[in-house]
Amino acid sequence: MAAVFTLCLANLRKKKIHNGLIGLLILLSTLLLTTSINVISSTTNLFTEMHTRTQGSHEMLLLRDELHNPQQIAQWWTEQQGVETSPLLPYRMLAGMSVQGEDRAAELSNLTLYMMDTLTRPYAVDELLFAQGKESVSPEREEIWIPTSIAYLYEITVGDRLEFTDGERPFTLEVSALVIDMPFGAPFAIEARIWMNHEDYVQQTQGMQGTEQYMMGLRYDDYDQSSGYWERFEQELGTPYLETKISYEQMSSFYLIMNKAIGFIMIFLGVVMTMVALFTIGYTISDDVLSNYRTIGVIKALGLSSGKMVGIYLMQYAFISVMSIIPGLLASQWVSRVIIESSLSSLKLADSQEKIGAYLIPVVAGSFVCVLIMLFVFLYASKARHIQPMQAIRYGMSEIDYSKKMKPFMGKETGLFSFGKAPLLVVLGLKNIRKNKKASMLMTLLATIMTAVLVLGFVLLYSISNIKQTSASWGYDSSDISLRVVNSSTFSLESFNQMWSSDPRIKNITWQGYVNGVVSSEKHGGSHDEDRKSMNFSISALGGNYDEVGYTTLKGRNPQVKNEIAIGIRVAEELGKDVGDVIEVYIEGTKQSFLVSGIFQSIANQSVSARIMADALHDQFGDYIVAFVNINQEQDADEIVSEINGRYENSLLAATMQSLLDATFKQAVASLLLPMSMMGLLFTGVTIIIIYSISRMTIRKESKTYGIYKSIGLSSQDLRLSISIGLIVLSAVGVIIGILLGVYLLPSLLGTILSDYGIAELPLILHWGGILSFAAVTFIAVGIGSWASSRVIAATSPRILVID
Template identity: 60%
Template sequence: MYAAYSLCRANLRKKKVHNALIGLLILLSTVLLVTSVTVILNTTNLFTNMHTKTHGSHEMLILDGEVHDPKLVYEWWKEQEGVATSSLIPFRTLSGISRPGHEPTAGLLNLYLYMMDTTARPYEVDELLFAQGVESLVPEPGTVWLPSSIAYLYDISPGDTLEFSTGDSRLSIEVAAVVVDMPFGAPFPTSARIWMNHQDYVAHFQDIPGNDQYMMGLRFEDYSRSSTYWERWQQEMGTPYLGSKTSFQEMSSFYLIMNKMIGFIMVSLGVMMMFVALFTIGFTISDDILSNYKTIGVIKALGLTSRKLIGVYMMQYIMIAAVSVVPGFIASRFLSGVIVDSALSSLKTKTAGVTPGGGWPALTTALLLLALILLCVFYYANKARHVQPMQAIRYGMSETQHSMKTRRLTRAKGSGSPGMLGRAPLLAVIGFRNLLKNRKAAVLMLLLSMMMSAVLVLGFVLLYSISHIKETSPLWGYDSTDVVVQITNKSVFSRSAFDQQAASDPRIENTNWVGAVNGVVTADRPAGVEATYTEPMNFSIIVIDGSYDEIGYRNLSGRNPQNKDEISIGMNVAKQLNKEIGDIVEVYIEGHRHLLTVSGIYQSIANMSYSARILADTVRVNRPDYEDLDSGFINLRNDADLEQVVQDLSSGYGNSASVTTQQTLLYAVYKQAVASLILPMSIMGLLFTGVTVIIVYSLSRINIRKESKTYGIYKTLGLTSGKIRFSILLGVLVLSMIGAVIGALAGVYILPMILGSILSDYGIAKLPLILNWWGIIAFALVTALAAGLGSWASSRIVARTSPQILVVE
């Protein structure tokens, strides 16, 4: 046993640099894998725990009193066993927030606001958790509670003053506290609940035209049985629920999407890195056995058993793995905390953060990685059993390998043709022979270059596509117009006057007006199938007075509606209802039944493709005076006029409408996505770059040691150290460039296809990407440069060593 321990210690001491590099590779693999598992599991767990802690609603109902009596709805649900309800909370809607003394912020100016008439806490459903400020039962007069999703994103704190446009006046009010509001607290907020004092609510809204709307949340003891309650509702009321309803899936989707996407990428790349680590360890052990074949034969001849020889390698890598896995596990805790915090920051409160716990899954992942390393070591170290002492001492290899080598040399001498390498430049021949003689190392370098290039290119393509979302906005389910006008004060704004001004402005090509109504679609029962209850779908329907084609809305198949009998539906609506182009759907719009033909199917991430598009004429069949269109979409003839048009319209309608560019609105929504992606993708890119340099350095160093006598002969024949090093570098660069090209194609086409499978649940069938090939080529070149750096650094041993010593070795 002491002999095995002495050999293990000698191996550790003799190859300090190489063993350190292997340990670093194991550490990085541990960091990436454990981090990915922690991110995926904790994203869901943290959201679920916070939802449970606040008694979060599973469904949110918004009632305007025109379709259903809010009090009747509230009383009906209060009587249902197994369902907890929030109070019936009155609210009015406004558009946009401004901050006195600050530059206007597009994201704040275009928020859709629910101004809540706050009832006294605590709430049975959707309790508010205070993140900043003084906790109280209701907001004090002259103050509001602001949701954390808005406050954190736009750096608003208690004590700041906000302004809202209400009719002919502006409401200036102070932020008293920042609260976690689960149904409206997800990242990428486009709407928010502003919690007001009751006296302030009455004073500011009693004279404004319109009636109160109401909001109530439902929390089921068993959410899977929610359809049973809605079936009972339809039986007792004689009609489906026709109001607005937001499901738990819709409320939770944007809490989870970013970290699920990041976690999926990290798991995929972590597994890739783990296999690189295992392959590297296997290659190192195999090479060590071949390089020391004669020494192993002598040791076995002296009486050391094969089992003890295997134990030498097992002991060596147990030490390296233990030293690497433990700090990797600890580092992953901090890294996963940073990633989860960046995506779920809106859940942070003054008493609790969102730091994820490692738990047994993270520990199991680390132990599994350790077990795989030991199995890999055992498998490759087992080759030492086949070393025969007499053959090893006589040939320095097995007799079979010696015979094969002799036959190759005989064939080479008998061949009169120099072959392709014989006609190539000398330095190229040296570099390529270095790769051909070490094929396993060359294959590992090729695979590593492919993976690094794929990681870097994927990260670049994702970040570039999201940061330039204006170019692909129709493929995400948005418009592609130039200017967006959001009406903030309908009592003052005159649409007819605006249209006249737009028609007379030579810079404006067209203007379309868009609004939204609530829709309910009932599922068909196939003929011959027993009649069972299928819960209707409640979703938002976009209404346009104009042309969808002009504002850039696209479809995956079919076309946008062009007459009042047509409808275009989101892909998840089509999937759930099993509808295709040309099918008829029964739709209730504001309580009125319509039979509409499906003209198109589209994708949209904004509402997970649970939405539809119709013309304003469809609504006017039952409401001839329908004009509730609060967003204008303007296309310009010349993009150079964009800023001037926005400035002119803002100055003319500043008190009644918010005017901004569509690109600014998209950036306001997706800047959080870019911020969430930058950190993990940068970390993964740096890790793979570091791993590439490490492994190429290690492999090149092994190859140079094996060919040291050959390089000594080259130096005695007149080749300088620089030329020898350049020849080694040239071979590695060509090999890594081949891998970089293959990896870049995988990062552009294959990995996004896999990633798209996650987004399909969020309403995106085809991931919209922008391929900037100059950037893709640049990141592919980074792969080659990293491999070249590792190769050049490892070849310094050639320059430092004299030809005589190299030949003697």
């Protein structure tokens, strides 16, 4: 055993740089793999923990269209065993707000606000957790609580004064606390609950148009039994539930979507990097056994057994693995925390230091990597078991290999490798590649992976940053300007259309309203029919042409007449409907039959939505709350928005579609930037490390050949350049494959994650200039690694190289 330990230490001392590079590769593999598992598991765990801690609702009922009696609904659910309910919470709806003393931002102006009459806490369901500010049973006079989802995103802090308008007059309230509000606190917030003092609520909302609205949360002891409750509820109600209902899946989706996507990418690439590390270790051991064939033969002749020879390598790499895996696990905890906190900041309490992931995850991941490495080491080191001492001492290799080496060359080289048909340096570089096939395969694989990672990161970030070009494919319109009615009592649609339709800068104006649609459980025909639950979804009613606004469909077309409907892919899946089928929907309490004209995707509401023409509703429908404006010259957009906001300050809000999309998706860009940048840098570093390490081993093995080249007149610079040229030419194959993977395969795999969020086809923008620029980084990395590794040629004399 002492001999094994001594030889192991000798191997560690002899190749300090190479062993250090292998250790760094293992560290990075462990970091990426453990971080990906941590991000996926901890995101779900963090959401589940906060949902349990707040007694979060599984369903939220919004009673705002007076189709049911709110007190009757609340009483029925309160009496049910196995169901906890929140109080019946009164609210009024406002559009947008601004921070006092600052210019009105489009992001804040286009939020849907539920101005809540705050009842005395605590609540049995959807209790509020205070992230900042003083906790109390309700806000004080002229104070409000706002959710962390908008406070952190728009940098609103305790003490800021927010300005609201009821359409006739503005009023300001001071932020006294930031609260975690689970049902309406997800990232990418487009709506929020603003918690008001009761007296302020009465004073500020009494002049608003319409009647008071209500919401209540339902929490089941067993969520799987919810369908039974709804079946009994609708039987006693005598009709399907016709108001708006938000499910647990809808509430949780945007908490999880970004980190699921990030985790998916990282775990895929983490596995790939681990396999690269294993292949590199295998190649290194094989090269070491062949390079030290005669030495191993001598050692075995002196009495060291084959098992102990394998033990030398096992001990060596066990030491390297342990010294690398432990820092990788520790670093993964920090990286995981940064990624999760950047994407789930709305669940962060003040001064909280939540543990990211259970201790079991890094232990299991680290053990898995270590065991895998040991298995590969044993597999490749076992080649030393077959070395025959006499053959090794006599030939320096096996007798069969020696016989092959001694065979005379048959014929002469032709084709590209002929000195007469290609530049000398190119020929030397390509000869080196052909001679070291395993090393060439590994380098090609590295170039492929690095290129795929860089290209994928660029494509995703560029596509989201320029989402205006593909907004229709995400389920949004593609108009130039969006208008939103703040107070319909002070706004005249007819006079607005009359004035602005004649403006030569404006191409068209199209108005849209929203209603709630319900399909009764008896009409379900999809794969989820066993649930027997009514399906509620939002329906947009357009007073114009959907194609003109820019809405698109995946199948069929948008509705064009009043008896047609286009449905989201989740609605189509749930109901088992396709283009040409008939669907019966309750709208505003009335059952109507529609022909499905098309199926579309939309991430805004997970495709749980539909589109109809406004004239499919009652004849005098005029509850339009948004409008889409297309203009003749794009550069006029900001000027038109400014004019509309100035003229209709208290009744209408206008914003360019670009600013709205930027506000909605800037959090997605911020969440993706860190992990994609980290993975790009990691793979670039790994590529340089492995190219340097393998190229250095190859140069050492071919040192005599390079000594001969130098002795016949080739300079060190020529030889180093030939090595770099050969590897760059080789990497070109990997770059081409990597571009295809990064542009087509990896995004399609990522699309499988987004399918649960209403996106069947991931909309990407392929900017080939940027794609090729990022792919070119691979050539730079390969060039740096190969040039650095060949420095030994310049530092050594031809005479020593030939003797070696």
